[in-house]
Amino acid sequence: MGKAIEMSFHEVRPFLGDAFVGMDNYAEVVSSDRFVQAIAQTVTLAAGVTAGSILLGLVLALLVEGQARHLWVVRTAAFLPVVAAMAVVAEVWRMLYYPAENGALNSILGWVGLGPSQFLASEDTALWSVMAVGIWQGAPYNMMIFLAGLAGVDRSLYEAATVDGAGTMRRLWSVTLPALRPVLVILVTLAAIRGLRVFTEVFLLTNGGPNGASEVLMTLIYKLGLERGELGVAAAGSVVLFLATAILTIVTQLVRRRADA
Numbered sequence: 001m002g003k004a005i006e007m008s009f010h011e012v013r014p015f016l017g018d019a020f021v022g023m024d025n026y027a028e029v030v031s032s033d034r035f036v037q038a039i040a041q042t043v044t045l046a047a048g049v050t051a052g053s054i055l056l057g058l059v060l061a062l063l064v065e066g067q068a069r070h071l072w073v074v075r076t077a078a079f080l081p082v083v084a085a086m087a088v089v090a091e092v093w094r095m096l097y098y099p100a101e102n103g104a105l106n107s108i109l110g111w112v113g114l115g116p117s118q119f120l121a122s123e124d125t126a127l128w129s130v131m132a133v134g135i136w137q138g139a140p141y142n143m144m145i146f147l148a149g150l151a152g153v154d155r156s157l158y159e160a161a162t163v164d165g166a167g168t169m170r171r172l173w174s175v176t177l178p179a180l181r182p183v184l185v186i187l188v189t190l191a192a193i194r195g196l197r198v199f200t201e202v203f204l205l206t207n208g209g210p211n212g213a214s215e216v217l218m219t220l221i222y223k224l225g226l227e228r229g230e231l232g233v234a235a236a237g238s239v240v241l242f243l244a245t246a247i248l249t250i251v252t253q254l255v256r257r258r259a260d261a
Contacts, residue, residue, distance in 0.1 A: 001242070004235045012231035025236035034212065034220065035237065042216040045131055045202075046195025052135035054187055057142025058180075062172075064143075065150050079144060081137045090204035093133050094120070123213035126206050130214055133201050138194070142187050149183035150176070185256045192252075193245055217241050 008025055010018040029035050064075050081089065096104045097119040106116040119129045153176065161171045177184075199218035202208060208215035208223070217237060225234030 004238050007232055007235035008239050010232050012235070018232075021232065025232045026240070028233055029236050029240055034215070035217075037212060038215045038217045038220040041127055041214065042196060042198070042218075045127060045134070045198060045216060046192055048128075048131045049134035049138060049195045049198070050188060050191040052131070053138030053191060054142050054184070056135060056139035057187075058146050060139060060143040061146035061150060062176075065147060075143075079140045081139075082141045084137075086137075086200040087204060089133065089137060090201055094205060097129060120206050120214075121210060123210055126210060126214040130202055130205055133205065134195070134198065137201075138191060142191070145183055145187055146180065149180045153179040182256070185252060189249060189252045192248055196241065196245055196248070 007018075009020060009022060011021050011025075012018050060078060064078075103116075105119070109116065117125055120126050157175045157179070158171055161175050166174065197218060198216055199222070202214055202216050202219050203222070206214040208219045218241070221234045221237045221241070224230045224237065
């Protein structure tokens, strides 16, 4: 980390000696349209994956809670995306998305009367297609954490709410979600950090394309540093990403402490 910070203030020239450039690399990061677009798309992707995977994970947890004897196969199968290698996951989803005319997903769209979509090859859908993969892979992990949280909820609270005439949704809103608040804070923090640092699925599915429509900060840093050799600018981008992650973590913890108080 110290070396990355040092590099961010230099024009890195292997074998020729580094030249100190002060804040020039950071100025390029802030002013570059490409960086701004990548940051905006990173935040969009992180927010979408965080919200989608947590919501889907909660729904899955509520569906299988208390059904370990009967739904253990479902729970095991649902967790497989978490342990599968991202390279394998990306290839499976690539097969689902392509080919455009008769791919699996487009065939399903055809059955309901919708036209074929280019998914990863369209600027309008590439980022959302990658987001769907992130939600699909992150939801089972969140499901398992939610199941652990649900196991600790006092059953007498549900009984008291039922006696008071509370329905299913009212019990969810007034009993389940407040009890899961610490779990939610942890999951939001972890999912948001993973979202900001997303790289593998974007790199394997779209490589930031088409025309930068799915470029995120990590893939841009990779291309600048390892493909174009602009190591100083790439290091500055890495420091910006680190600071954003640190700020997000601090803010989340402050919100948690205020809520607990």
